[in-house]
Amino acid sequence: xxxxxxxxxxxxxxxxxxxxxxxxxxxxxxxxxxxxxxxxxxxxxxxxxxxxxxxxxxxxxxxxxxxxxxxxxxxxxxxxxxxxxxxxxxxxxxxxxxxxxxxxxxxxxxxxxxxxxxxxxxxxxxxxxxxxxxxxxxxxxxxxxxxxxxxxxxxxxxxxxxxxxxxxxxxxxxxxxxxxxxxxxxxxxxxxxxxxxxxxxxxxxxxxxxxxxxxxxxxxxxxxxxxxxxxxxxxxxxxxxxxxxxxxxxxxxxxxxxxxxxxxxxxxxxxxxxxxxxxxxxxxxxxxxxxxxxxxxxxxxxxxxxxxxxxxxxxxxxxxxxxxxxxxxxxxxxxxxxxxxxxxxxxxxxxxxxxxxxxxxxxxxxxxxxxxxxxxxxxxxxxxxxxxxxxxxxxxxxxxxxxxxxxxxxxxxxxxxxxxxxxxxxxxxxxxxxxxxxxxxxxxxxxxxxxxxxxxxxxxxxxxxxxxxxxxxxxxxxxxxxxxxxxxxxxxxxxxxxxxxxxxxxxxxxxxxxxxxxxxxxxxxxxxxxxxxxxxxxxxxxxxxxxxxxx
Amino acid sequence: xxxxxxxxxxxxxxxxxxxxxxxxxxxxxxxxxxxxxxxxxxxxxxxxxxxxxxxxxxxxxxxxxxxxxxxxxxxxxxxxxxxxxxxxxxxxxxxxxxxxxxxxxxxxxxxxxxxxxxxxxxxxxxxxxxxxxxxxxxxxxxxxxxxxxxxxxxxxxxxxxxxxxxxxxxxxxxxxxxxxxxxxxxxxxxxxxxxxxxxxxxxxxxxxxxxxxxxxxxxxxxxxxxxxxxxxxxxxxxxxxxxxxxxxxxxxxxxxxxxxxxxxxxxxxxxxxxxxxxxxxxxxxxxxxxxxxxxxxxxxxxxxxxxxxxxxxxxxxx
Numbered sequence: 001x002x003x004x005x006x007x008x009x010x011x012x013x014x015x016x017x018x019x020x021x022x023x024x025x026x027x028x029x030x031x032x033x034x035x036x037x038x039x040x041x042x043x044x045x046x047x048x049x050x051x052x053x054x055x056x057x058x059x060x061x062x063x064x065x066x067x068x069x070x071x072x073x074x075x076x077x078x079x080x081x082x083x084x085x086x087x088x089x090x091x092x093x094x095x096x097x098x099x100x101x102x103x104x105x106x107x108x109x110x111x112x113x114x115x116x117x118x119x120x121x122x123x124x125x126x127x128x129x130x131x132x133x134x135x136x137x138x139x140x141x142x143x144x145x146x147x148x149x150x151x152x153x154x155x156x157x158x159x160x161x162x163x164x165x166x167x168x169x170x171x172x173x174x175x176x177x178x179x180x181x182x183x184x185x186x187x188x189x190x191x192x193x194x195x196x197x198x199x200x201x202x203x204x205x206x207x208x209x210x211x212x213x214x215x216x217x218x219x220x221x222x223x224x225x226x227x228x229x230x231x232x233x234x235x236x237x238x239x240x241x242x243x244x245x246x247x248x249x250x251x252x253x254x255x256x257x258x259x260x261x262x263x264x265x266x267x268x269x270x271x272x273x274x275x276x277x278x279x280x281x282x283x284x285x286x287x288x289x290x291x292x293x294x295x296x297x298x299x300x301x302x303x304x305x306x307x308x309x310x311x312x313x314x315x316x317x318x319x320x321x322x323x324x325x326x327x328x329x330x331x332x333x334x335x336x337x338x339x340x341x342x343x344x345x346x347x348x349x350x351x352x353x354x355x356x357x358x359x360x361x362x363x364x365x366x367x368x369x370x371x372x373x374x375x376x377x378x379x380x381x382x383x384x385x386x387x388x389x390x391x392x393x394x395x396x397x398x399x400x401x402x403x404x405x406x407x408x409x410x411x412x413x414x415x416x417x418x419x420x421x422x423x424x425x426x427x428x429x430x431x432x433x434x435x436x437x438x439x440x441x442x443x444x445x446x447x448x449x450x451x452x453x454x455x456x457x458x459x460x461x462x463x464x465x466x467x468x469x470x471x472x473x474x475x476x477x478x479x480x481x482x483x484x485x486x487x488x489x490x491x492x493x494x495x496x497x498x499x500x501x502x503x504x505x506x507x508x509x510x511x512x513x514x515x516x517x518x519x520x521x522x523x524x525x526x527x528x529x530x531x532x533x534x535x536x537x538x539x540x541x542x543x544x545x546x547x548x549x550x551x
Numbered sequence: 552x553x554x555x556x557x558x559x560x561x562x563x564x565x566x567x568x569x570x571x572x573x574x575x576x577x578x579x580x581x582x583x584x585x586x587x588x589x590x591x592x593x594x595x596x597x598x599x600x601x602x603x604x605x606x607x608x609x610x611x612x613x614x615x616x617x618x619x620x621x622x623x624x625x626x627x628x629x630x631x632x633x634x635x636x637x638x639x640x641x642x643x644x645x646x647x648x649x650x651x652x653x654x655x656x657x658x659x660x661x662x663x664x665x666x667x668x669x670x671x672x673x674x675x676x677x678x679x680x681x682x683x684x685x686x687x688x689x690x691x692x693x694x695x696x697x698x699x700x701x702x703x704x705x706x707x708x709x710x711x712x713x714x715x716x717x718x719x720x721x722x723x724x725x726x727x728x729x730x731x732x733x734x735x736x737x738x739x740x741x742x743x744x745x746x747x748x749x750x751x752x753x754x755x756x757x758x759x760x761x762x763x764x765x766x767x768x769x770x771x772x773x774x775x776x777x778x779x780x781x782x783x784x785x786x787x788x789x790x791x792x793x794x795x796x797x798x799x800x801x802x803x804x805x806x807x808x809x810x811x812x813x814x815x816x817x818x819x820x821x822x823x824x825x826x827x828x829x830x831x832x833x834x835x836x837x838x839x840x841x842x843x844x845x846x847x848x849x850x851x852x853x854x855x856x857x858x859x860x861x862x863x864x865x866x867x868x869x
Contacts, residue, residue, distance in 0.1 A: 060772060065763070093774035106765040110863050111787035120783075121773045156867045 009077055009179055009212050010036040010059055016071035017054050017063060017236075028054055028067065029236040038179065039210040043227030043244070045217060045259070047453040051236040052216045056182045059214060060097045061089040077179065095125040098173035102185040104165035108157035114165075115153030118172045127176055140171040143208075144201040162316075163194030167201050174205060180212045187222060191315035191480055192524040199225060199526075199533060218453060220259060221526035224248055225533040232256050244530050258455065260528075267465055271308045271490040272472075277342045278303035279474045280327065280360075280442050285336035287326050295334065296322045298498045304491075306441065307468065309475040311485040311506075313521065314495035320478045323495075324444045327476070328360055341441070358388040361435035365447035367427035371419045377430055378415045384437040403433045406470075407463060425456035432463065436471075446478045461488055482525045486510065494518050555865060559856060566852045573844040574626075578619050581837050587611055591635060591831040622837070631838040636830050641838045645820065647724055649842060652812070652819035655735055656804035659742035663804075664797055667747045671754025671793075676781050678759060690748030702741045702814040709737060720817040738815045742808065746800040753796035757789035764788075791858035798854035805850075806843040 017029035029051045036042050044052045054067065061081035063069050074081040076097065081089060093099075098121075101107035109117060119133030128136070134153070141149035144167050157165060166186055173181050183202065187195040203226060206213050215226045223230060223244075230247045232239040232255070240253045251257050281303040288295040297319045304310045312320045325331040327338055329349030338345045340359060346352050364370040371380050378400060385391040385399055404411035407429040419427055428448060435443050445464070449457035465488060467473060479485060485492060485506070492509040494502040494517065502515040514522065523536055589605040590597070606612045610621065625632060631641035670690070674683045693701065710718040720735045758781060761767060770784045809821035816822070820839055827835035859865060 057772070062772060064768070090774045090776065093772055095774060099769070099772040101765060101769055103765060107769040109766040109770070109784050109788070111784075120775070124773075124775060124779065156863050158864050159867060 007038045008035065009038050009040075010034070011075045012055075012059065012072065014072035015055065015058060015069070015074065017051070017058060017067055018070045019054075019067045021066070025068075025070075027070070027236065029058070031072065032233070032236070032238055034059075034231065036180070036212050036214065038212055039206075040229070041206060041213045041215055041227045043215045043217065043223035043230040044233060045220060045223050045230060046233035046239075047218060047455065049235070050233040052218075052233055053184050054236075055233070056184055056214050056216045057099070059180070059182060060093050060099065062093070091125070094121040094178075095127065095176040096178050097180045097182065098176070098178040100166075100169050100173045100181060100183045100186050103189055104169040104186075105157065105162060105189075107169065108165060110157055113154050113156055114160070114168050114172075118153065118168075118175050121172070121175045125176060133175065136175070137171065140174060141168070144171055144204065145197075146171075161194075163190055163197060166190060166194075166198050170198070170201055170205060174209065174211075177209060178211065180214070181206075183213055183215045185217050188217065188219070192482065192526075193315055193520055195222070196524045196526075196533070196536065200537065202226065203533070219526070221528050221532070224528050224530045225526060232259070248528060248530065266486075267309070267488050267490075269469055272306070274305040274308070278339075279306045279341055280304045280476070281339040281342075282323065282327065283336050283339065285323075285326055285333045285338070287322060287331055287333040289331070296498050297326065297333070300326075300336070300495075300498075300500055302493050302500060302503055304442070304474050304476055306474050307472045308490045309468065309477055309488050310491040310493060311477045311479060311489035312493045312495060313479060313482060313485055315480060315521075317497075318495040319498040320495055321446060322498075324362065324446055324476070324478060327444065328362060354388060358384075358438045359441050360444070361438050361440040361442070362444045362446065363428070363431050363435050363448050365450050367424065367431050367451075368419070370431050371427060371434070373419050376416055376418055377422075380419070380430060381433045381437050384434060388438045399437070403437055406436065406467065407433045409433075423456075424452055425459060428452065428460055429463065432460075432467070436467065440473070442474045442476070444476045444478065447480070448477075449484060450479070450481065457484075464488070482522065494521065555860070558859065558865075562852055562855055566848050569848050570845055573848070574623060574841055575619070577837055577840045577844070578615075578622065581833050582615055582618075584833070586831070587833070591833070626838075626841070632834040634827075634832055634835050636827070636832045636835070641835055644835065645823070645838060645842065648818060648820045648823045651722065651817065652805060652808060652821065654731070655738055655742070655808060655812075655817065655819060656801065658732070658735060658739040659746070659804050660801055662739060663743040663747045663750065663800070666743070667750035667797075668754055668793075670747070671751040672758065672781060672786065674751065674755040675758035675762075675785070676777060678755070683755075686751065690751050693744040694748035698741060698745050699810050699814050701744050702737070702811060705737050705741055706814075718815070720815040722818065735815075735817065738808075738811050738817055741811050741815075742804055746803060750793075750796050750800055754789070754793050757792040758785045761785045761788055787861075790861040794857045794861065795854045798850050798857070802847045802850040805846050 012032065012034040014031045014033060015029055016027065016031055018025040019028045020026075032051070032055055034042070034055070044056060046052050054064070057064065058069055058074060059076070061069075061074060061076075061084060069082055072082070076092065079088070079092075081092075084092075108114065112120075115134055115137050118137040119130050122128045122133040122136070123130050137153050138150050141152060146152050146164060146167060152160065152164070152168075160168070166189075170186070186202065187198050190198060199222065202213075202215075205211065213226075215223060217223050227244050229241070229243050231241045232247075232253070234255055240247070240251065240256045242252075247256070248260075251260055282300055285297055285300045286295050287297040300319070300323060302310070312323065314320055322331065326333050329345065329347065329352055332347035337347070340356065345356055349357065375383075381403055382396060382400055385396050391399055400415065401411040404414060409426065409429055414422070414426075419430070422430065431448075448464075449460050452460065461484065464475065468475060477484070477489060489506045492503065492506050493500055494509065494515065496517045502509060502518050509518065510522070512519075523539070526532060587606070589602050589609060589611055593602055593605060603612075610618065613621075622632065629642060631645065633639065634641050634644055637644075670686050674686050677683055706718045709716045716736050717734055718737065720738050722731050722734055726734070762785060767780060767784055770780045775784070808819060809825060811817070812819040812821040813825055820842065824836065824839040824843075826832075827839065
C-alpha cells in the first residue's frame, strides 16, 4: 500500500466511452481522468450505471460488446492503448494487466480445471512452461491460504465454494505477475465472513508483489480498507477524487456526503410491547428437500410479534430462505408446525384457505423476476385485490390509487406502465404494493434491498418502516447485510447450518457476549474506518488461529 | 458415477418403452390397411375359400392381439417372419441390405461431420464476414434443394458429362471395399450436401450463443487469441447441442435415405422398403419400419446420453 515509489503506470485522460442502445450511441463515460502509480490502489465507487466497470475494463484497452472507446487517451506504461493494435493489446491483457471479475462462478470456464485456467495465461503468453505454471499455482494457492493447495487446482469450478473460486480467480490474475490488476466488485456476491478472507488475500497480494490495482465497488466500507485513493463517480463523470482518509473524514461534494450518510438510517420508533399471542410462531421445525438428504433446517423455533421486525441473518446456505419456504407452505416440514395468530397453519400451501394465504405475503430480492413483464402495474397490483378481496370496478380502482400513494408513486403516471419502464427501486416498490394489496398481517422480505444501490435501498427501508407503523405489520427480514439489520430490526435471529444459534432483541444480539458465530459474523462486517481490517486481523491472530478457511 | 449409471438405465428403459409403443403403432397401422397378406399372395383371381385356407395356414385368422404377440415374440428371438414375395426369411433378406444402408450412412457421416464442424467453427470465428455469408448461403441452398434433384445434378455432371463416377451404385455383398467406396461416392456426396447445412449452422449457433458468457469475456481479458477462445473456451461447452444435431442427422442418414437409394439403385434397406410396399409384402414392410424406428430411437438415446456426459458437472461430481 506504499505510495513512495512514484513511477507512473497508468494515465487516463478525458476518457469518453459510448454505448449503443435504442438505435443510437449514448455517452456512458464523459471525460474521466485517472492516474495510477506502481503499487498504488485506486478505489472507484459509485452507484450502478456510474460507469465504474466500463472505466476499469477500459484500462485494458477493452470495451464490452456494444460499447466503444470514443475519445481521450489511455497510457499504460508509456503505451497508448486507444491507438494500439488489437494484437498489441491482446499481448498486454492477462500478462501485464489482469482482471478479476465480480462473479468468479460465471467467469471460470466450467469445462476446465482451475489450475488449467491458471496456467493457460502463462503458457499462451509464452512466459513459462505448463509444469512451472502448475508449481507456481500451488505456491500461490498456499500463499493465499486455500485449503489443500496442492490438489484444489485440479478441481472444476463447480466443485469449490464461491469464496474459494473468488480467491482462485485472484491467484489466476497473478499468474503472470502483472503490473496492474482490475478488481471488479470481487466480493459483492460473497457473505461477509467469506468477504473478509478474500479482501485479506487481495491486500496481501498487492503488498507482496507491489502490484497496482483499480478496485471497483459500491461498498464504501470495503473500499476504505483497500484503496490509497478514492474516486467517486456518477453518471460517467468524476464527482470527487481524494486520498482515502481525506475522502472518508472530509468529503466535499454533496453527492459524496449523501453516499456516506446512507448507513445513518435508524428505525426511530420503538416497537410496541409484544402481545401475548405472537402473529407467527415457528415451532421446532425440521425440514429437508429430499428425504434422503440431511435436513436443511433442524429444530428451528422462534416467534414474531405484530408491529415488530425480526431480522434473520446468516451466510448463504444457512437455511434463511428455506425457513421462509416452510412458513409460506411451499416446503412442508418433516417435523414441527407453523402457527398464525395462535392457530396452526396447514403445512402445505394447497391446503390453506384463501384467508390464510392472504395473511402471509412475500417480497423477493429480484423484483425483476417477481413481476410479470407483460402485465401493466395496474394488473400486477390489482391481481391480489380481485383474488383475495373480490374487489372490482371503482372500488378496486380507488384502492389501487391508495396503494400507489402509499408507496409514494404517482398513480396517474405509473399505473399503466410496464415493469420494464421502471427503475430497480420502483419495481421493488411495486412488489411492496403487491404484497400490501392483500392486506396481510405478516410480510416476509427476502433480501429485498440486496440488489439495489445504497441510496435506493435506504428509500425502500424507510418506506417499509413507515408502512409498518401505519399498518402495524410484522416483518420477517431475511438478509445477510448486518448494516440493514442494525437499521431496522427489533429482534434478530442468527442462523448457521440450518439451526438457530442465537436469538433475541437487537440490542442484546449486538452487545457482547456473543455466540461464537455471531461474533465472527459481526466482526466481519467492514466498517468505514480504514484501519478496521488491520485491527480485525490483529485481533483474530491474537486469539490464535486464523478464521477457518471457507470450505 | 452412480448418478450416471442410474441416468443411463433410466434412458435405456425409456428407449425400450418407446420402441414397444412404436411396434404397436406399426402393427396396428399395417393391420388397418385394406386386404392382408393372404389376399396379396394369391392375387385378385383367388376364390374366397383358398384365401381363407391360406389365412388359416398363416395364422391370419387369429385375433389381432394374438398375432401381435406372436410377431413380437418372434422378433425378440430374431425371427422377423417370412417374406410373402419370395418366401425367404426376412431377417436374412434384411441383414445384407441394412449393412449396405449403414455403410452408406457412415460414409456420408465420415465426410459430413468433420466438414460441418470445421465450417461451423470457422463461421463462428469469422462471423458476419463474407466467408460466413458464403458458407451460410451455400449450405442453405443445398439443404433447400430436394435430394433427388441434387442427386440428378451430381449424376449429370460427375457421371454423364465428365464420367468420373458411376451413376449406379449397384454393389453386391462381395464388392471389395475400395470399389464400394468409389461406386457409392455420388450417393454419399448427395447425402452430405443434404445434412451438412443443419449441422454446420447448429455448430455456429451453439458457439456464438456462448460468446456472450462471462467466461468468454474473461478469456478475452486474459489475452487469449480469438481462435483459442472459440476452440478452447466456447467449443467444449457447446458440445451438447452440437452432438444432438449430429446424431439426429446420422439418424436421418440411415432412415431418410430412401429417395437417394432409389435414385442410385443402391441395394439398401430404403429400396427394399419401397419395393415391398409396391409388392404389398406387408411382413417386410413391418420389419423395415421397426428397424428404422429402433435405429432412430437408439441414436436419439445416444445423443441424449452423450450430451449429458459432456457436462462437467456430471462427469466430475462434487
